[in-house]
Amino acid sequence: MTVALGTTGPCQALSALRAPGNLRVIDAPDDAGGTLLLRWELSANDVAAGAPGDSSVTGYEIQRAQSPDGPFVKVGEVPPRTGEARDAQGLRDGVGYYYRVAAVRGESQAPSAVCGPAVPTGQWFHRGRVNTLVAVLVLTGLILYFIEHARRGRPVFIRKIAGLDAVDEAVGRATEMGRKVLFIPGSQDMDNVQTLAGIAILGRVARQTAQYGATLDVPVARSMVMVACRETVKEAYLATGHPESYRDDLVHYLTDDQFGYAAAIDGIMVRERPATIFMQGLFYAEALILAETGNSVGAIQIAGTAEPSQLPFFVAACDYTLIGEELFAAGAYLSREPQQLGSLKGQDLGKAVILVLLVIGVVIQTTGLFDFAALFVVQ
Amino acid sequence: MKRRVPLILTAVVGITFVVQFFIPHKPFSGLQNLLTDWVQIIFAFAIWLGALNLMKLSGESLYRRKKRWPYATITIACFVATAVVGLFFSGGSRFQDPGTPFDWIYQNMYNPLSATMFAMLAFYVASASYRAFRARNREATLLLAAGVLVMLGRVPIGDRLTGFLPEGYRLADLADWIMNVPNKAGQRAIMIGIALGIVSTSLRLMLGIERSHLGGRE
Numbered sequence: 039m040t041v042a043l044g045t046t047g048p049c050q051a052l053s054a055l056r057a058p059g060n061l062r063v064i065d066a067p068d069d070a071g072g073t074l075l076l077r078w079e080l081s082a083n084d085v086a087a088g089a090p091g092d093s094s095v096t097g098y099e100i101q102r103a104q105s106p107d108g109p110f111v112k113v114g115e116v117p118p119r120t121g122e123a124r125d126a127q128g129l130r131d132g133v134g135y136y137y138r139v140a141a142v143r144g145e146s147q148a149p150s151a152v153c154g155p156a157v158p159t160g161q162w163f164h165r166g167r168v169n170t171l172v173a174v175l176v177l178t179g180l181i182l183y184f185i186e187h188a189r190r191g192r193p194v195f196i197r198k199i200a201g202l203d204a205v206d207e208a209v210g211r212a213t214e215m216g217r218k219v220l221f222i223p224g225s226q227d228m229d230n231v232q233t234l235a236g237i238a239i240l241g242r243v244a245r246q247t248a249q250y251g252a253t254l255d256v257p258v259a260r261s262m263v264m265v266a267c268r269e270t271v272k273e274a275y276l277a278t279g280h281p282e283s284y285r286d287d288l289v290h291y292l293t294d295d296q297f298g299y300a301a302a303i304d305g306i307m308v309r310e311r312p313a314t315i316f317m318q319g320l321f322y323a324e325a326l327i328l329a330e331t332g333n334s335v336g337a338i339q340i341a342g343t344a345e346p347s348q349l350p351f352f353v354a355a356c357d358y359t360l361i362g363e364e365l366f367a368a369g370a371y372l373s374r375e376p377q378q379l380g381s382l383k384g385q386d387l388g389k390a391v392i393l394v395l396l397v398i399g400v401v402i403q404t405t406g407l408f409d410f411a412a413l414f415v416v417q
Numbered sequence: 418m419k420r421r422v423p424l425i426l427t428a429v430v431g432i433t434f435v436v437q438f439f440i441p442h443k444p445f446s447g448l449q450n451l452l453t454d455w456v457q458i459i460f461a462f463a464i465w466l467g468a469l470n471l472m473k474l475s476g477e478s479l480y481r482r483k484k485r486w487p488y489a490t491i492t493i494a495c496f497v498a499t500a501v502v503g504l505f506f507s508g509g510s511r512f513q514d515p516g517t518p519f520d521w522i523y524q525n526m527y528n529p530l531s532a533t534m535f536a537m538l539a540f541y542v543a544s545a546s547y548r549a550f551r552a553r554n555r556e557a558t559l560l561l562a563a564g565v566l567v568m569l570g571r572v573p574i575g576d577r578l579t580g581f582l583p584e585g586y587r588l589a590d591l592a593d594w595i596m597n598v599p600n601k602a603g604q605r606a607i608m609i610g611i612a613l614g615i616v617s618t619s620l621r622l623m624l625g626i627e628r629s630h631l632g633g634r635e
Contacts, residue, residue: 068441160442181616291468362614366614378626385616
């Protein structure tokens with residue numbers, strides 16, 4: 039064997055480039071269509087690093103045509119050690135496509151056998167979300183059942199929520215002191231369900247202030263919230279027979295900006311010293327700024343939010359706090375309407391079901407019977 | 418009619434959105450993005466409602482020399498100045514580019530003011546903690562103890578105090594355990610309740626049982 043000058047050992051020729059095998063092309067599952075999924079066995083020249091054999095493949099080229107004879111055009115490429123790819127480039131549903139996957143090494147290619155026709159289609163049901171559908175149906179069924187149960191006049195027991203029982207007392211305090219009631223419906227917009235829950239509470243508070251003759255002030259951070267709150271407050275004043283006490287500027291816009299809103303409300307609190315402050319809705323970092331300033335002016339504060347990171351601040355700084363689901367229950371609790379109370383009952387049953395599943399899950403996962411948690415993965 | 422149309426719209430759109438989560442096929446697949454774009458456009462127009470209301474109330478306060486008229490003056494002056502600078506003196510559509518007068522206002526006035534408000538949180542946390550962490554009863558004592566352990570476990574002095582203990586038994590490990598086990602369990606319990614509350618509230622809104630955002634019952 040001839041050894042070239044400057045080398046330390048014999049030269050080795052590369053083995054012939056082998057094509058990937060067993061190419062399969064299927065319609066991508068659970069999608070809107072326009073996507074195909076390709077799978078193949080790796081080329082013999084694509085072994086893992088450190089394993090015996092040849093690992094000279096530099097990648098795989100995906101080629102597509104609309105007939106088995108071609109012409110094939112490149113539509114994508116993947117690195118070595120990859121046996122799967124998706125093609126979503128300009129595919130039309132209902133049209134058949136043919137594919138081949140070529141192992142690439144430098145300028146050389148070794149294409150696989152042609153596979154096809156594969157036809158992309160959209161699916162009418164996402165099979166990976168069956169578990170969510172079951173959960174939605176069970177929970178909705180429970181809530182609807184108890185709404186109907188309450189509508190038929192059967193009593194529904196709801197535990198006491200201290201923060202909501204204190205609403206009357208808080209508004210009364212403001213009336214006696216001749217100072218205003220400040221209601222802050224969160225710092226977010228109408229697309230957030232916490233804001234809607236806060237506005238439900240505003241309706242009840244507005245009725246109280248209308249009846250007692252207290253002054254209500256509702257500074258908001260979003261224009262749409264301003265419109266909704268005005269409707270709510272106006273209706274409350276009309277319903278209690280005090281339309282003359284309603285003015286549009288009871289509800290007024292400050293700013294969308296988070297800390298600008300907090301600063302403006304702090305200014306209102308320090309200058310006008312409200313006797314009662316309600317903070318009901320979604321708050322972020324401004325929560326503690328508002329709560330502490332309210333505490334410093336001596337107001338009674340009733341807060342409520344479903345933002346877990348802000349709950350500790352409200353609990354520390356406010357007299358009463360509605361924690362999480364209590365905020366959503368407040369509208370039903372204050373109105374005492376049977377249908378709304380029935381929905382709370384259904385929600386509680388849902389919680390009981392989750393509790394049972396938690397206990398079962400802990401036992402199954404601990405004993406290793408099967409992967410119970412995998413039943414709850416949502417794709 | 419004024420309430421019936423919004424109620425019907427809420428029900429139809431709400432149910433459609435629930436259904437579209439389970440149906441990947443067109444046209445359901447693109448609905449969420451489409452309606453999100455519509456909502457953004459509506460909110461962008463709606464900001465004029467708020468801005469005009471703010472100017473109206475500030476103008477009235479200034480005109481009638483109400484108690485807060487100096488603040489109203491500042492509000493109007495800043496609003497007008499920023500709008501004028503942004504519209505006419507900052508290169509048109511590229512008004513947010515670095516180096517423009519509008520960007521100068523943002524970097525040198527707005528950002529420091531925002532940072533100031535955010536920085537005040539540190540002092541508010543201290544004052545709230547001072548009031549909350551008093552050992553008035555069993556729960557407050559437990560809160561105080563947990564708070565002290567977590568705080569010590571997060572600073573170097575905690576490592577110094579318990580460095581002689583084997584790994585896994587030091588203050589930092591205890592602090593991590595408190596945050597990862599009982600604290601996380603409590604947070605998850607609250608979040609489960611919140612999730613159920615959101616489902617129940619959304620169902621009430623879709624069925625028209627909850628109507629307070631439209632002004633209450635007819």
